[in-house]
Amino acid sequence: MTLTVSANGAEIPAIGFGTWRLRDDVCRHMVEVALDAGYRHIDTAAAYENEVAVGDALKNHVTPRDDIFVTTKVWYDQLREGDFQRSAEESLKRLGLDQVDLLLIHWPSPDIPFDEQIRSLCKAKKQGLARHVGVSNFTAPLLEAAMRHADEPLVANQVEHHPYLDQRVVHAACRKHGLAMTDYAPIARGSVLEEKVVMEIAEEKDRTPAQVVLRWHVQQEGVIAIPRSSNAERVRENIDIEDFALTPEEMGRISGLARPDGREVDPDWAPQWDEAA
Numbered sequence: 001m002t003l004t005v006s007a008n009g010a011e012i013p014a015i016g017f018g019t020w021r022l023r024d025d026v027c028r029h030m031v032e033v034a035l036d037a038g039y040r041h042i043d044t045a046a047a048y049e050n051e052v053a054v055g056d057a058l059k060n061h062v063t064p065r066d067d068i069f070v071t072t073k074v075w076y077d078q079l080r081e082g083d084f085q086r087s088a089e090e091s092l093k094r095l096g097l098d099q100v101d102l103l104l105i106h107w108p109s110p111d112i113p114f115d116e117q118i119r120s121l122c123k124a125k126k127q128g129l130a131r132h133v134g135v136s137n138f139t140a141p142l143l144e145a146a147m148r149h150a151d152e153p154l155v156a157n158q159v160e161h162h163p164y165l166d167q168r169v170v171h172a173a174c175r176k177h178g179l180a181m182t183d184y185a186p187i188a189r190g191s192v193l194e195e196k197v198v199m200e201i202a203e204e205k206d207r208t209p210a211q212v213v214l215r216w217h218v219q220q221e222g223v224i225a226i227p228r229s230s231n232a233e234r235v236r237e238n239i240d241i242e243d244f245a246l247t248p249e250e251m252g253r254i255s256g257l258a259r260p261d262g263r264e265v266d267p268d269w270a271p272q273w274d275e276a277a
């Protein structure tokens with residue numbers, strides 16, 4: 001994958017490999033398959049309990065470490081100063097790395113003072129635990145607040161985004177501050193692939209529905225997508241999206257699938273989400 005997004009000093013491959021729910025040998029194998037297929041961006045988290053497997057795959061693969069952009073995340077109950085550093089150091093140990101390319105606050109905490117959460121994050125960068133830092137599941141107002149507290153550049157906000165979910169408000173906030181928006185659940189866990197409009201465009205272009213939806217993501221300014229698959233063929237399919245483009249009209253038809261109940265990930269600890277634009 002040669003498509004990249006530049007964001008406040010970071011150069012991030014526009015398609016990353018998501019690893020949530022992949023564990024142990026399956027995870028190790030699928031990360032190797034992804035690297036073979038050309039992925040140079042791998043997304044994990046302390047909470048996924050697969051960092052050892054991801055680290056093994058990175059270590060065993062011929063691709064030089066420096067060519068791979070590795071993201072991990074600190075869970076929301078570990079955001080106090082001290083806890084945060086410990087969590088990040090344990091992630092590095094499990095991954096077998098000196099430093100990750102990107103370290104994210106996985107979710108904002110409703111219980112820990114906000115300024116301390118951002119201070120912990122920035123301190124991790126100063127300590128050299130991560131080349132870059134960022135956030136995940138931050139709404140536009142939370143991102144504005146984070147920008148006021150941060151004394152290091154934030155490079156990405158990882159959020160749920162797919163055609164069913166209008167995320168123009170948080171996308172605009174990311175653009176305003178130069179952050180990439182990294183779209184998780186980019187194919188809505190598969191459901192959007194059966195939409196008539198997606199299937200029609202796929203047929204017209206002789207591509208698969210997943211390729212059409214992933215192309216829709218990366219054609220949006222500053223947007224990255226991190227699809228996950230446990231199927232080697234689909235892993236390869238999901239990154240093979242460079243040699244075609246969607247027209248503005250096709251982009252609009254896919255965006256037209258947005259609906260008020262389009263959000264899939266909404267746990268108890270979630271912040272109050274942005275309204276649709």
Ligand SMILES: NC(=O)c1ccc[n+]([C@@H]2O[C@H](COP(=O)([O-])OP(=O)(O)OC[C@H]3O[C@@H](n4cnc5c(N)ncnc54)[C@H](OP(=O)(O)O)[C@@H]3O)[C@@H](O)[C@H]2O)c1
Pocket residue numbers: 017018019020021043044106136137158159183184185186187188189190193210211226227228229230231234235237238265
């Ligand atoms: N920051 C956060 O809070 C957060 C939350 C959720 C996810 N994430 C990250 O985002 C990544 C992606 O999100 P996700 O895993 O929730 O959902 P997703 O990537 O939208 O969907 C994954 C599902 O789609 C299927 N799939 C993948 N490629 C396909 C294709 N080409 N054709 C048909 N089906 C396909 C997979 O099945 P098969 O395995 O059978 O192919 C799997 O069931 C995660 O793995 C994780 O790294 C972050």
